[in-house]
Amino acid sequence: MTVPGRRSSVFTRLLRHGFTDPSAAERLLDLPEMTPVRGAPVLLDALGDTADPDLALRGLVRLVEAQQLDERRGLLDTLLTAKPLRDRLLGVLGASEALGDHLARHPRDWQALLAYEAADLHPGVAEFEHWLAEAEDPVTLRxxxxxxxxxxxxxxxxGTIDVAETAAELADLATATLRAALAIARSAAPEDAAQCRLAVIAMGKCGGRELNYVSDVDVIFVAEPMGGPGGNGDGDNETRALRAATRLASHLMRICSETTVEGSIWPVDANLRPEGRNGPLVRTLSSHLAYYQRWAKTWEFQALLKARPVAGDLTLGESYIEALAPLVWQAAERENFVADVQKMRRRVVDNIPAAEIDRELKLGPGGLRDVEFAVQLLQLVHGRSDATLHSGTTLDALRALAAGGYVGRADAAQLDEAYRFLRAMEHRIQLHRLRRTHLVPEGEADLRRLGRSLGLRTEPVTELNREWRRHASAVRRLHEKLFYRPLLDAVAQLAPGETGLSPKAAQQRLEALGYADPGAALRHLEALTSGMTRAAAIQRTLLPVLLGWFADSADPDAGLLGFRKVSEALGKTPWYLRLLRDEGAAAENLARVLSAGRLAPDLLLRAPEAVAILGDPQGLAPRSREHLEQEVLAAVGRADAAEAAAAAARGVRRRELFRTAAADLIASYGVDQSPAAERDTSAALAGHDRIDHGALVDQVGGAVTDLNAATLSGALRAAVRTQWGDTLPTRFAVIGMGRFGGCELGYGSDADLLFVHEPRDGVDEQVAARAARAVVAEMRRLLQLPTTDPPLLIDADLRPEGKSGPLVRTLRSYEAYYRRWSLVWESQALLRAQPMAGDAELGSRFIGLIDPLRYPAEGLGEDAVREIRRLKARMETERLPRGADPTLHAKLGRGGLTDVEWTVQLLQMQHGWAEPGLRTTRTREALAAAHAAGLIGTDEAGILDEAWVLATRVRNGVMLVRGRPGDTFPSDSRELAAVSRYLGYGPGHVGDMLDDYRRITRRARAVVDELFYGAAL
Structure with a gap:
C-alpha cells in the first residue's frame, strides 16, 4: 500500500528522470513483482539514463513477470548490485521494444548480458559461431x-562500441549466421554436401562489414565440383555439383528468410548475381568470370567493391575475389564508364515518394547513399593505380582516400563525422522495432526517444533535427566538393609539402567524369584559377559546381572550353562573375548552354554580354514580334549605310536566337533526368514525358518565326532607304510560306517567301515593277552578306512558275495566274501563306485573294485528291537522300514531318470551307481542329501530334548540337549522345532514343496510310 505523501514524491522523481507518463510508471513500480526494487535510487537513475524510461520500465516489468519465482529474485538482486548489467539491460529495454519482446518470450536470455570481460567487448566471427553452435533448426537459430x-x-x-564497430559486429554475426545456416542445410542433405564445394560471397553492407540492425544480406554463390573445376573433365559431374549447390544455397536462404514462430532472421538476397533474378542462383567460378568479362555493367563492378567470402569453402571464395579483382579495378577504363557513372549518380533519389524524400536517411539528398557513392566512385577512379584504396568499408576507404591526397583531410573528417551520425540515427531507428526502415519518424515521442538515444538530452527533438540537418547539409555540400575541389588544388601553386591530387590522378578523375581531353581541361582550370586576383578567387568558388554541371552533359570538354572563352572575353567586366556568383540560376544555365552543343555557345561567344540574359528571371522569355520589329527598325534607322543597317539587324537576331536556344536547352536539360521506369536492373529511360515538348516546340517555332519576320522588316527598311528614302514608289508586302508562314521555323530553316507589290497612285507600273525588283534584290544582298552568324536564307521557289517566274508580282498578276494556271500543289502550298513584313493592308488583301484556293468550296474533287497522293508518293521515292535510313529521316522519312503535314493539309483542303478551325497555317492547331470537328479520332490525332513534335525536336536538336541543320540523327557518337540528352534521355540511352523514334514514327505512318492513302476523305 502506498504511504500517504509518497506518491507525489515518487511522481516528482519520475518526472525529473525523464518519464513522460509518471502516473503509469508509478503504478508499474507498485506492482508486487517490483517490490524489491521499488524505491531503489540506482534503478530510477538507470531508467532515467535510457532513451525512453517509460519503455524501459515496461520492458523490465514484463521481463520480471516472465521469470520463474526462484529466478526473479536473482535478476532483481543482480540488477541492483551490478551496474554493468543494469546499464546494459535497461539501455536495451529503453531503446528497443522488439528486444524487450524477445526477453519476455525468452526470460533467461538476459544472462547473455552478464559478461563484462575485456574479451567480450569486441567479439568476432569465431565467438558468434560459438554462441550459435547449438542451433539445430531455423527456430533455435533465430x-x-x-x-x-x-x-x-x-x-x-x-557506448562500449561506436557505430562503425557496431556495424562490423552485426556483419560478423551475419557471417556466423550464414555459416550456421549452411551447416544446417548440409546436415539435412549430406549427399549434396558431398558433391560440391560451395562458397558464399557477402556483398553490400555485409560484405563491407558495415551492416545495419535490420537489412537484407546480399550474397553471391559460387560452386565447383568436389575435387576441382570440371570434375576431371566430366561435364555431367559439374552439372550435378551445380544442382547440389543450388539446393544447398536455396535451403540456406530459406533458413534465414522464412518466417517461423520466432519470426525470420533476415532475407538473404542473391539478386546481385550475374543476370539478377533471371540468372542461375549458383555458378562456377569460370562462369562468373566469363559473365563479368563479357556482359557485366559498371554498377556490377561497383557492387563487387564490397565482395567478401564469408561462408562455405573459403578457399574457393578467395579464388573468386582474386579472379574478379582485376576487372573491378579496370572498370573505370570501360568504354561506357562515363555514361554508367552519370546514370548511377542519378539513381540516388530514384523512386522515393515525394512525401518521404525529406525523411529519407539513406537515399535522400545528403543521405548515406551520397557518401557511399562518392567514396566508391573515387575508389574506382583512383584504385586502378593505388591498392591502398581497395577496401569494402566506407569509412576505411574514406580514410585511405584522405591519406592518399584524393580527398582533403578536413573534408574527409567532416564527411566521416556526418556518416557516423547518420548511421547512428539509422541504427537506433531500426533497433526500436527491428524493422527495416530508413525513414526518420514523425511522431514527437519517437523523435524524443531517438534524440535521447544519441545522447541529446536537453531538448532532444530540437537538437536532433538541428544535428540531422547540419550533417545532411554537409554531405550535400561535400558530395560536390569531393569530386571537383581537389581538381582545383591540383592546378594551384601548392606550397612545398602540401598534398593533393597528382597530375595523373587529376587526369584520371576528369576522364572518369567524362572529359575526353583531361590534359586540356586541367590547362583550362589553371588559366581560370591561377593568380591572386579577385576574379581567380571567384572562379575557384564557382568551378567546383560548374565542373559537376559540365560533367552531367554529353560534352564536358566543350562546356569547360566555352566557359573559359566567355570568362576571358568578359573577365574585366565587373558584373559578369558577380552575376554567376550571386545568381545561382545564371551559373547553372550558363553551364547547361555551353555544354549542350555548338549553336548556342557560338552565338554567345560572338556577343558574350548576352550572358546577362541567363541571370534575369524573365530573360529567357521570348520577345513579341512587335517588340522585336521596333528594336530592329530603330537599329536600322540609326545606321549610316545599308550594310551597317543589315549588321545591326543581324546583331538583334543573333542575341534573340541565343535567347531562344538557351531557353530551349535549359527547359530540355533542366528537367529531372532521373529514370522514369526501370527497363532492367541498371538502366532506365530518363524523364521522357516530364515536360510539354509540344509547347516547347511551339515556343521555339514562334520565337524564331517572329525574329525572322522582324529581321526581314529591317532588311526591307534598309533596302528602301538605299535608294528611295522612306517611301517606295510601290506598296510592298512579304508573304511567309512553308514553315515560316506556319510559325514553325527551326533554328536552321530557310525562309520561304512570296513578294507582292501594288503601284501607288500615279506611279507608272514599269517604274513600280523596277522598284519592287530592286528592293527584292537588295534585301537578298543584305541578308546574304558574309557573316559568322546562322544565315537567314530566302527561298522564293514557291512563287508562281517557280524558278522560271518573276521574283515579285503585283496583286493583280497573282490573281490572274491563280485563276488560270494554278495547280493543286500550289493551292496546298498556300495553306501556310501569312503576311510577315511590309504593307499590312496589301498582305491582308493577298490572303483574301488566296483563301478560296486553299479552302475550296465543297472541298477537293477525287482527281485533286489523287493528284496530291501521287505527288506525295513521288516525293517519297525521289527526294529522300540516297543512303538515308527512311526510319530515321525526320523530314521525309516514315512517319516524319512530311507524312503528318500532308495528311493534315489534305484535311484542311477538304473541310476548311466548312470548319473555320481548320483555317490556320499551323500544323498542330489544324490537327487539333480536325479532331475537334470529328474528322480524326483521339488516338490517331495523338499519334500524329507526338510524331510531328518529336521529328521537329530532332531537327532542332541536330542544329543545336552540330551548329548546322540536318534531318537525320548525327553519326558522331558524342553528337548523337547530345541529341539524346536534348530529347530527354539519360546518359547511355541513345539506343532507347532511336528505338522510341522508330516506334513513334512507325505508329504515325500507320495512321497516315489509313487517313491519307486509304479512306476517302
Whole structure:
C-alpha cells in the first residue's frame, strides 16, 4: 500500500528522470513483482539514463513477470548490485521494444548480458559461431541470433562500441549466421554436401562489414565440383555439383528468410548475381568470370567493391575475389564508364515518394547513399593505380582516400563525422522495432526517444533535427566538393609539402567524369584559377559546381572550353562573375548552354554580354514580334549605310536566337533526368514525358518565326532607304510560306517567301515593277552578306512558275495566274501563306485573294485528291537522300514531318470551307481542329501530334548540337549522345532514343496510310 505523501514524491522523481507518463510508471513500480526494487535510487537513475524510461520500465516489468519465482529474485538482486548489467539491460529495454519482446518470450536470455570481460567487448566471427553452435533448426537459430543481437545492442547503447564497430559486429554475426545456416542445410542433405564445394560471397553492407540492425544480406554463390573445376573433365559431374549447390544455397536462404514462430532472421538476397533474378542462383567460378568479362555493367563492378567470402569453402571464395579483382579495378577504363557513372549518380533519389524524400536517411539528398557513392566512385577512379584504396568499408576507404591526397583531410573528417551520425540515427531507428526502415519518424515521442538515444538530452527533438540537418547539409555540400575541389588544388601553386591530387590522378578523375581531353581541361582550370586576383578567387568558388554541371552533359570538354572563352572575353567586366556568383540560376544555365552543343555557345561567344540574359528571371522569355520589329527598325534607322543597317539587324537576331536556344536547352536539360521506369536492373529511360515538348516546340517555332519576320522588316527598311528614302514608289508586302508562314521555323530553316507589290497612285507600273525588283534584290544582298552568324536564307521557289517566274508580282498578276494556271500543289502550298513584313493592308488583301484556293468550296474533287497522293508518293521515292535510313529521316522519312503535314493539309483542303478551325497555317492547331470537328479520332490525332513534335525536336536538336541543320540523327557518337540528352534521355540511352523514334514514327505512318492513302476523305 502506498504511504500517504509518497506518491507525489515518487511522481516528482519520475518526472525529473525523464518519464513522460509518471502516473503509469508509478503504478508499474507498485506492482508486487517490483517490490524489491521499488524505491531503489540506482534503478530510477538507470531508467532515467535510457532513451525512453517509460519503455524501459515496461520492458523490465514484463521481463520480471516472465521469470520463474526462484529466478526473479536473482535478476532483481543482480540488477541492483551490478551496474554493468543494469546499464546494459535497461539501455536495451529503453531503446528497443522488439528486444524487450524477445526477453519476455525468452526470460533467461538476459544472462547473455552478464559478461563484462575485456574479451567480450569486441567479439568476432569465431565467438558468434560459438554462441550459435547449438542451433539445430531455423527456430533455435533465430533465438540464438536474437540473443547475440541483444548483446551487440547492449554494447551499442551503452557506448562500449561506436557505430562503425557496431556495424562490423552485426556483419560478423551475419557471417556466423550464414555459416550456421549452411551447416544446417548440409546436415539435412549430406549427399549434396558431398558433391560440391560451395562458397558464399557477402556483398553490400555485409560484405563491407558495415551492416545495419535490420537489412537484407546480399550474397553471391559460387560452386565447383568436389575435387576441382570440371570434375576431371566430366561435364555431367559439374552439372550435378551445380544442382547440389543450388539446393544447398536455396535451403540456406530459406533458413534465414522464412518466417517461423520466432519470426525470420533476415532475407538473404542473391539478386546481385550475374543476370539478377533471371540468372542461375549458383555458378562456377569460370562462369562468373566469363559473365563479368563479357556482359557485366559498371554498377556490377561497383557492387563487387564490397565482395567478401564469408561462408562455405573459403578457399574457393578467395579464388573468386582474386579472379574478379582485376576487372573491378579496370572498370573505370570501360568504354561506357562515363555514361554508367552519370546514370548511377542519378539513381540516388530514384523512386522515393515525394512525401518521404525529406525523411529519407539513406537515399535522400545528403543521405548515406551520397557518401557511399562518392567514396566508391573515387575508389574506382583512383584504385586502378593505388591498392591502398581497395577496401569494402566506407569509412576505411574514406580514410585511405584522405591519406592518399584524393580527398582533403578536413573534408574527409567532416564527411566521416556526418556518416557516423547518420548511421547512428539509422541504427537506433531500426533497433526500436527491428524493422527495416530508413525513414526518420514523425511522431514527437519517437523523435524524443531517438534524440535521447544519441545522447541529446536537453531538448532532444530540437537538437536532433538541428544535428540531422547540419550533417545532411554537409554531405550535400561535400558530395560536390569531393569530386571537383581537389581538381582545383591540383592546378594551384601548392606550397612545398602540401598534398593533393597528382597530375595523373587529376587526369584520371576528369576522364572518369567524362572529359575526353583531361590534359586540356586541367590547362583550362589553371588559366581560370591561377593568380591572386579577385576574379581567380571567384572562379575557384564557382568551378567546383560548374565542373559537376559540365560533367552531367554529353560534352564536358566543350562546356569547360566555352566557359573559359566567355570568362576571358568578359573577365574585366565587373558584373559578369558577380552575376554567376550571386545568381545561382545564371551559373547553372550558363553551364547547361555551353555544354549542350555548338549553336548556342557560338552565338554567345560572338556577343558574350548576352550572358546577362541567363541571370534575369524573365530573360529567357521570348520577345513579341512587335517588340522585336521596333528594336530592329530603330537599329536600322540609326545606321549610316545599308550594310551597317543589315549588321545591326543581324546583331538583334543573333542575341534573340541565343535567347531562344538557351531557353530551349535549359527547359530540355533542366528537367529531372532521373529514370522514369526501370527497363532492367541498371538502366532506365530518363524523364521522357516530364515536360510539354509540344509547347516547347511551339515556343521555339514562334520565337524564331517572329525574329525572322522582324529581321526581314529591317532588311526591307534598309533596302528602301538605299535608294528611295522612306517611301517606295510601290506598296510592298512579304508573304511567309512553308514553315515560316506556319510559325514553325527551326533554328536552321530557310525562309520561304512570296513578294507582292501594288503601284501607288500615279506611279507608272514599269517604274513600280523596277522598284519592287530592286528592293527584292537588295534585301537578298543584305541578308546574304558574309557573316559568322546562322544565315537567314530566302527561298522564293514557291512563287508562281517557280524558278522560271518573276521574283515579285503585283496583286493583280497573282490573281490572274491563280485563276488560270494554278495547280493543286500550289493551292496546298498556300495553306501556310501569312503576311510577315511590309504593307499590312496589301498582305491582308493577298490572303483574301488566296483563301478560296486553299479552302475550296465543297472541298477537293477525287482527281485533286489523287493528284496530291501521287505527288506525295513521288516525293517519297525521289527526294529522300540516297543512303538515308527512311526510319530515321525526320523530314521525309516514315512517319516524319512530311507524312503528318500532308495528311493534315489534305484535311484542311477538304473541310476548311466548312470548319473555320481548320483555317490556320499551323500544323498542330489544324490537327487539333480536325479532331475537334470529328474528322480524326483521339488516338490517331495523338499519334500524329507526338510524331510531328518529336521529328521537329530532332531537327532542332541536330542544329543545336552540330551548329548546322540536318534531318537525320548525327553519326558522331558524342553528337548523337547530345541529341539524346536534348530529347530527354539519360546518359547511355541513345539506343532507347532511336528505338522510341522508330516506334513513334512507325505508329504515325500507320495512321497516315489509313487517313491519307486509304479512306476517302
Amino acid at each position: 533465438i540464438a541470433y536474437r540473443r547475440c543481437l541483444l548483446a551487440i545492442a547492449a554494447r551499442d547503447v551503452c
